[in-house]
Every structure is written in C-alpha cells, then in structure tokens.
Amino acid sequence: MVEVAVDLTVPAAGAWLHGVVRDAEPATLAAIPGMDGGPVRAVPAAGLVAVVSTAPLDEYGEQPLRRNLEDLAWLERAARAHHAVVEALARRGPVVPARLATVHTDDERVARSLTDRRAELVATLDRLTGRGEWGVKGYLAPGAATVDAETTGHGGVGTAYLRRRRAQLTSREERQQVASAAADAVHGALCELAVAGRRHAPQDRRLSGTSAPMVLNGAYLVDVAALPRFTDLVSSLGHRHPGVRLELTGPWPPYSFVAERPEPALTVREPG
Template identity: 70%
Template sequence: MTSPEPAGTAAADPRTGAWLHGVVRDVEPGTLATTASLEGDPVRAVRAAGLTAVVSTVPLSAYGEEALRRNLEDLAWLERAARAHHAVVDALSRAGAVVPARLATVHHGDEGVARVLVERHDELAATLDRLDGREEWGVKGYAVPGAVPRAAAPAGGGGAGAAYLRRRRAQLTAREEGQRIAAEAAAAVHEALAGYAVAARRHAPQDRRLSGAATAMVVNGAYLVDRPRLKGFSALVDALADRHPEIRLELTGPWPPYSFVAEPTTEAAHAVREPA
C-alpha cells in the first residue's frame, strides 16, 4: 500500500529535491507567498504529525549530493545560498518560534521531510514550546587597549614614588595585563548576561578578519531572552559597558535561535537524503 502524500507537497518530480529551512508549528499562507525560496519562487510547506516544515524546491542538478559538494567549495555560491537560507529562517522567526535547519539539508522527496517531523516530533515540539515568545540576541565585546577597570583605578595613595612604580609596572606588563583584564571582564559580562537570559551560549571569538574590528574580540555570546524582558536585557548591556570600560560591547539581533536548537536532522549536513 502506498503511503499518503504529505500535506502541502508538490507533485513528485525525481529531478527535484526539498531544501529544508526550518520547522514551525504552522505557517500563514501569506508568509509562504511572500518569502522567496533559493530559486526565487515562494517557499512551501510540508505538514506531518502536527508540525510544518518549510522547504525550497530545488533542482538536484544543482543541489544533489555531488553538485552540493562542488558548489560548497565555491564561496560566492555558498554565500548566496547561506543568505537565501537565512532570509527564509528569519522570516519564519519573525512570525513565531522556529527550529532552523542546518545549511544544505536536502531531501530527495517530501516523504523524507515528513519522516523527520514524525520521528522527531516530541523533540521538535518541545523545542518550539521552549522558544515560544523568546528571541536570540548576540553580545560581542572587543578589547579596549589601555583601559583600566573602574574597580582597579588608581586611588592616588602612596605618594609620587608609589605612583611611579605603578606606571612603570603597567608599562612593562601592558600587553599581558591588558589581555588578563579583558578576559576577566569578558567572563564577568557573560556571567551577568547569562544570569538574566533564559539560556546562554558563549561562542569562540571571531577572527579580526571576520569581525572587521580593529581590536580582538573577547566576548561572543548568544542569549535567549523573553520578549517582555528585552528592554531590561538591553539596559543590562549598557550598564555592563559602563562598568567594564576595558571592553566595548555591541548588542545585535534579534536572530533566529540558531544557538539554542538541535537541527531537525541527525544526519550529516550537505548530504542529500534518499527517500525510504
């Protein structure tokens, strides 16, 4: 007996696949109609087990396993695909909770997408519940050379001799001391923000060539924040920036919750999923 076709599927075409963008509870027709897929036409929905996967229909000539391996080596192609994928996930996140899929997760048919929704229903549903009403915000911190922590500011005691010794010691150990001070401030900032947020992740600092900053990044945190508490979170970032002049803080977002989900596939990225 043939399995029923997943709700929302396009007619089966062996030449096309389904690029998975993310999983939501449901999606409005208007969101689908106004959100461009990787190929420029509207994205579409595959529904199963009370969940909805949003996908792009893609030609396997360009998105099949061998083609993906080749294209993922092309930085220009990869950037275009990543931007288009993010645009879809971002549109979904603005409409409600979404579990973003890993980049380049492609299934041969909608049956494979539906199977993910069925097999991982409980996990995906629980994640959507946890993300509901919350947003991911990023905080990046950059070292400020020569800045002195407010708590460590010179008190002016000890006379001219003591002041000279302090200045001389600072000159001799400026680089090492600056790194230590920035690292301690970064840890304190992350701890304070994590205590306010629902969940937090501290990612590895970005290289200067990627961040574009003139000084080293020492904080690269992601924070899941309840929407009603966003104003307080922003105020906390400002307060921490004032408390720690040795690092420059930058608040970014909101972002889809990339840092707080497990992708809706347990298989390796970039592989085309074969139908059962």
C-alpha cells in the same frame, strides 16, 4: 559536514529544508523567496510544518552540492538565501532552523523526518516561544600603555628602547587578562537574566569587521518581557567594565538554542 538525503532513483527536484514551525499561512510563504528564486512552500506532517524550497537536484543533489560547497561565492549566496528564509519565519513566531544544505530528495522524506522527530521539535518550539536570541560581542577597548617614552635610564638609548618595548608588551598582556576576566563576568551576569546563554569562539577580525580583538562572542535566549532589563544590563555592564567595549545585536533566529547537543537539531540522516 554536509548531510544530504539521497536515493538510488531520484526525481528532478528535491526539497531544501529551511526550518520547522507550528503552522504557516500560504500567503506568508508566498512572499518569501527560496533557494530557486520561487516562493518557499509548506510540507505538513505530525501537526508541524516544514518550510522548504524546491531544490533542483542537478544543483542541490549530493554530488553537485558537495562541489558547490567548495565554491565560496556559491556558498555565500546559498547561506544568505537560507538565512533570509529562516529570518523571515522567525519574525512571525518560533522556528527550529535547519542546518545549511539539508536536502531531501522528496517531500515524503521531509514529512517522515517531522514524524520521527516530533517530540523533540515540539519541545524545542515550546522552549523558543516568546523568546528571542540576542548576541553580545565584547571587544578589547583601546588604551595606551603607561610608559614614559622619554626616559632612557641607565644603559643608553638601546637599553631604554628594550625597556619601553617590554613595558608595552606587559601592559598589553595585562589589558588582555583584565578584558578576559571582564568578559567572563559579563557573560555570567547576562546568563543570570537570560533563559539560556552560549559562548561561541571569538570571531576573526576579518569576520568581525573591527581591528580590536574580540574577547566575548555570546548568544542569549531572552524572554520578550525581559528584553528592556536585558538591554539595560548590557549598558550597565559596559560602564562597569570599561576595558571591554560591548555590542548588542539581534534579535536573531535561534541558531544557538535549537538543541542542547553541539550539532544542530535538524541534521538529516537518511537510512543507508
């Protein structure tokens, strides 16, 4: 769902919201390219700073944006540019990422959103300080079914083939069940050490880039001081559950932990 700030009389350019931070040095923002290729800029209000890109409304206004979001090539470019800004901000301190395609028609509306949501945003920034998001993905480890391919038994070759095929399917199902139970155990153990954990839906193989089925797609908010123990735990769990191949990724901007509710924290809803 696209949330776009609209007005009956709109200026030529609006503001694409990337995220909210406590403060931002002008020199830092000047080195971060935004959606239009120029540097991002700050909109301060209520003791917070919204980092935005200038967004020409002939491309990022309500109707053009809805059309562009149907263009997968455009959407990929926009998502990469947005993520690059959020990632650059996250390297410098806590940031509350905005939902992709959150556009205000002017800076005044951006400032108003900061004022209206100040308590929530401050609480989120406090929660993220000194912590990072790490991903742990688990894949079904390769393994051959333990079937004697040479045994035909009674009933001839055709019957033997059916027996072998049934045994292979049973073996695969058993491996998947074991891997699923292992993924549950891994997630539970990681959540005990992390500040918070979220389990996302497994990625399609085309997105994961691997032929092995994904059984765990976890995100974990980890204290910086606890990171060595967390990485050691991931390694230990990998040895403890050989049926699942674990992959640690990160740190990432805290997309998974910007709000307790399912929708992102910074969805913009302008008054009708």
